[in-house]
Amino acid sequence: MPELPEVETVRRGLEPTMTGAKILCVEQRRTDLRFPFPPDFVSRLEGRKIVAMGRRAKYLLTDLDSGDVLIMHLGMSGSFRIEAEAVSQTPGAFHHARSKNAAHDHVVFHLSNKKMIIYNDPRRFGFMDIVPRSELAEHPLFRHVGIEPLGNELNGNFLAQKFAGKKTPLKAALLDQSLIAGLGNIYVCEALNRARLSPKRSAGTLAKKGGAATERAQLLAGVIRNVLGEAITAGGSSLRDHRQADGTLGYFQHSFRAYDREGKPCRNEGCGGIIGRIVQSGRSTFYCATCQR
DNA sequence: AAGCGAACCTGGCTGC
DNA sequence: TGCAGCCAGGTTCGCT
Numbered sequence: 001m002p003e004l005p006e007v008e009t010v011r012r013g014l015e016p017t018m019t020g021a022k023i024l025c026v027e028q029r030r031t032d033l034r035f036p037f038p039p040d041f042v043s044r045l046e047g048r049k050i051v052a053m054g055r056r057a058k059y060l061l062t063d064l065d066s067g068d069v070l071i072m073h074l075g076m077s078g079s080f081r082i083e084a085e086a087v088s089q090t091p092g093a094f095h096h097a098r099s100k101n102a103a104h105d106h107v108v109f110h111l112s113n114k115k116m117i118i119y120n121d122p123r124r125f126g127f128m129d130i131v132p133r134s135e136l137a138e139h140p141l142f143r144h145v146g147i148e149p150l151g152n153e154l155n156g157n158f159l160a161q162k163f164a165g166k167k168t169p170l171k172a173a174l175l176d177q178s179l180i181a182g183l184g185n186i187y188v189c190e191a192l193n194r195a196r197l198s199p200k201r202s203a204g205t206l207a208k209k210g211g212a213a214t215e216r217a218q219l220l221a222g223v224i225r226n227v228l229g230e231a232i233t234a235g236g237s238s239l240r241d242h243r244q245a246d247g248t249l250g251y252f253q254h255s256f257r258a259y260d261r262e263g264k265p266c267r268n269e270g271c272g273g274i275i276g277r278i279v280q281s282g283r284s285t286f287y288c289a290t291c292q293r
Numbered sequence: 294a295a296g297c298g299a300a301c302c303t304g305g306c307t308g309c
Numbered sequence: 310t311g312c313a314g315c316c317a318g319g320t321t322c323g324c325t
Binding site: 034075077104122123124125166167168169172280281282 | 295296297298299301302303304
């Protein structure tokens with residue numbers, strides 16, 4: 001589900017409730033998601049105060065007053081919701097057992113402010129880990145993570161330098177989290193459509209011979225920032241189940257120009273083409289063969 | 294070495 | 310109504 005804009009939306013939704021609160025009790029309802037939980041998962045969380053809620057790439061980073069960081073990844077179908085702690089009953093015991101997807105509520109954090117943070121993930125591609133903040137950068141998950149697309153490093157020169165000589169399709173290069181971290185299938189399709197670049201073009205064609213940036217590279221870098229920024233403003237995209245933490249739906253899906261619009265008219269000005277669908281390395285690519293070259 | 298398909302897992306939708 | 314088949318926002322592994 002979640003690409004950078006959705007994860008950032010989740011972060012912003014959780015922050016007011018989580019930051020400053022103390023974790024009183026953690027219900028860990030299974031031993032694993034995509035990976036096993038660390039054996040001391042619960043004991044390293046209970047009694048700790050939450051100092052900050054951050055994000056790196058598609059990871060949520062919860063800093064604790066112990067110096068540990070709780071790392072959370074939502075996989076394809078992970079989501080959080082906030083509920084008021086039920087009074088006069090065992091914490092969390094059955095309060096939300098009646099809600100729709102309770103079968104997939106895998107972790108419940110009970111906070112000192114009488115709120116519950118509930119992690120739900122039907123497909124269980126998400127995962128959680130805890131490491132000391134000082135070791136985060138060297139953690140296997142983060143060691144090879146690429147730049148933040150909304151930071152200052154993303155520009156035409158960066159793309160040209162990283163893509164120079166690459167024959168891999170441009171779409172695949174943009175999905176490579178070790179280059180730019182946070183883009184996924186939706187926003188790559190959207191960015192390429194807005195930049196009018198074919199997903200099939202070799203990534204290397206964005207660099208000149210010496211490795212300098214082409215105008216296309218400059219354009220693409222700017223478009224990536226814009227699309228992600230607009231999506232965050234819209235609260236992300238709600239295709240199936242993504243919601244902001246307060247339960248409201250993101251609405252960026254209404255602004256899609258290519259993704260999930262097979263057979264519909266390209267929305268680029270003066271184009272008049274039809275959005276098509278192809279498969280690249282097993283994933284759907286939506287693009288307009290008329291204007292994306 | 295790069296690039297592709299399969300794998301992980303469940304649910305929702307389509308079509309027979 | 311039922312069931313088979315296909316598809317899904319991510320990532321990693323292993324085989325050409």
